[in-house]
Amino acid sequence: TILGGDAEGLQVAYGAVILVSFLLCWLLQHFAAERIQDRIGIPGVLMVLPIAAIAASAVMLAGMATESLLLMAVGFGLWLIPRWSIDENARRAALALVPDERRTRVSFIVDLGPVAVGLIGAGLFSAVGLLTGLVWLIPVVSIVLAALAIAPSLRVVRGWDDSLLSWRMRRRKRGRSVDLGGS
DSSP, X not given: OTTOSOHHHHHHHHHHHHHHHHHHHHHHHHHTHHHHHHHHHXXXXXXXXXXXXXXXXXHHHHHHHHTOHHHHHHHHHHHHHHHHTHHHHHHHHHHHTSOHHHHHHHHIIIIIHHHXXXXXXXXXXXXXXXXXXXXXXXHHHHHHHHHHHHXXXXXXXXXXXXXXXXXXGOOOOSSOOOOOSOO
């Protein structure tokens, strides 16, 4: 609506947001991601995305209220940049701690579960917002859902060390010596 039905302008704006987000992700990865993860740890970094989603949704809501394409683009970037950079690093680092025989299942749940649920939920809430004319409802629901994601994230942070000590997280020892002495 802000662009007046200019599909080409929308594609250029979207492409510019993605390009700038990619460049900022690269800079973040190159200069700061490792230091951030060392400072606040893997579970702390996993808390960044829900907080960034709240901030991104709030900025997008402000962009919708003021009909500012720039604010909406900034809001979109506020979600993309942590997701593509430090959150992705933390997910990979967390998966590296999972034993090989469980990694596929855990990866499926960690990587695809939230995206699938999020896309289905976003589609439903977007349809309701568009059909009722309450488009501002979409980022409001996003803020609420991201805020609800903070509680499980805090549980992950609190239980991180205990999880690492769980018997399920132990790796099998390879190359055990075999006792052929008949005991």
